[in-house]
Amino acid sequence: MTDTTYAPPTQQPALPPSRGPLGLAISGWRQLTSMRTALILLFLLALAAVPGSLLPQRGLNAGKVIEFYRDHPRLAPILDRVSAFDVFGAPWFAAIYLALFLSLAGCVLPRMWRQTSALRARPPAAPRHLSRLPVAMSWHTDEEPAEVLAAARGRLRGWRVDVRSEPGGGASLAAERGYFREVGNLLFHFSLLVLLAGVALGGLFGYKGNVLVKQGDAFSNTLAYYDSISPGRLFSAGRLAPFTVILERFRATYQPSGEPATFAADVRFAGHPGAALRSYHLRVNHPLNIDATKLYLIGHGYAMHFVVRGPDGRVAYDGAQPFLPRDASFASDGVVKVPDIAPGPGGTPRQLGFSGFFTPTTVMGPNGLESGFPAARNPAVTLLAWRGDLGLDNGRPQSVYALQTEGLRRVLDARGRPATATLRPGQTLALPGGVGSITFAGFSEFATFQVTHDPGSRLALAAAVLLLIGLVVSLRVRRRRLWLRARPDGRRTVVEAAGLSRNDSGSFDEDFRAIITRLRSRPAALEED
Secondary structure: OOOOOOOOOOOOOOOOOOOOHHHHHHHHHHHHOOHHHHHHHHHHHHHHOHHHHHOOOOOOOHHHHHHHHHHOOOHHHHHHHOOOOOHHHOHHHHHHHHHHHHHHHHHHHHHHHHHHHHHHOOOOOOOOOHHHOOEEEEEEEOOOHHHHHHHHHHHOOOOEEEEEEOHHHOEEEEEEEOHHHHHHHHHHHHHHHHHHHHHHHHHHHOEEEEEEEEOOOEEEOOHHHOOEEEEOOOOOHHHOOOOEEEEEEEEEEEOOOOOEEEEEEEEEEEOOOOOOOEEEEEEOOEOEEEOOEEEEEEEEEEEEEEEEEOOOOOEEEEEEEEEEEOOOOOOEEEEEEEOOOOEOHHHOEOOEEEEEEEEOEEEEEOOEEEEOOOOOOEOEEEEEEEEOOOOOOOOOOOOOOOOOOOOOEEOEOOOOOEOEEEEOOOOEEEEHHHOEEEEEEEEEEEEEEEEEEOOOHHHHHHHHHHHHHHHHHHHHOOOEEEEEEEEEEOOEEEEEEEEEEOOOHHHHHHHHHHHHHHHHOOOOEEEEO
């Protein structure tokens, strides 16, 4: 007969309870508010900002975006679909930004609350065995335990000290310093949180706009004057500061190689209607501040002055038209649109359009005329004439810097060739067929300004200063703990001391011995054990 022993069935391990929506939410929040997640999001934010510094942005310079489209016609639409030309307003950038803000808030705010409680708490009591700590020593003295600790307490200035009684007539002293290290660390992270809030405030309520002003002209801070504007998500046009700026003079200088040396604008401005005009010398990195709004000088170019006459000799157009630079030598493109030159067959109005190419220093290159220097040393403009319906009366908006040639016909000369000519200042092109004429009367310069209003800039500046202060404090302040225990040993008193460094423990040994030497510098102190 076989002897068998009964074994109870094996207990199956209990399955963890299933997580409901609340459990998943709590777990997700803990993951989001961990320091590791905050660091990953901070890295992703820095990585996401790289395209904004490498590619032109519409909010900074819309003209550069147009040039990028012209130079990269296939790549530009693909980049535009992913908001590469408006990185800091893209939904994916905002998502990373918001996640980082929530992560820092959930990580820093509870730590600040715990630190507030720690600042009010007593230093930790002395361990039972001080000799087991990394840095410790003991000695005998003829003083009473209370006298030893009272003297030590008086010499530990700058330390938070707490004295406790112990059984057997002894007493212990706990001292700690360097609490501001953690305060500096929290100040650093809290300042980063405030910095993000300041930047977000500017992105929501601020705006950036570009306006082109010809020399001698003025502009008022209204939406109608802006060539392009990037408003914040909660921007209101009613909050625009009602100032006016007049561009009196613009001047630029260049190095012999053609590189820009300086460019500046002399402007006059009034902060509000009816205010007296004041002068300002506007330069690069020296913006004009008007009612918390900054005016930057970001670009310049040439404006062509044309006079167009009809077949009867009457002036149909007399004005200056900006030509946009296409390269560093300021070879520039532009158009002139004349809505009513003269009645055509049946009394219908005729319209003329001119596409032009301006070269401030005209030279003959391998591909035709080009500009050899940015300054106007040998200016000339090449014009090509078109006629037909320019689309000015159909109500559709169109750019003043481009001519839609679809449906237009070129003005031809007697030989059937396009009517084109290169004009110097003062010269006139007579259009064949009795259409009229165009005179290149001269040119002037224009300046491009960026108007920026950022209500969160001061908050961001204050956060940046506090961030540096917190960083310095967290790096310079050292966290220290010190314990003393004095107990009777016959007629004498034995004193035990030990210390602990919360950081940079390698240099604490010498500091500890210096502290103990200062505490023992009393006549009654005896030799070290």
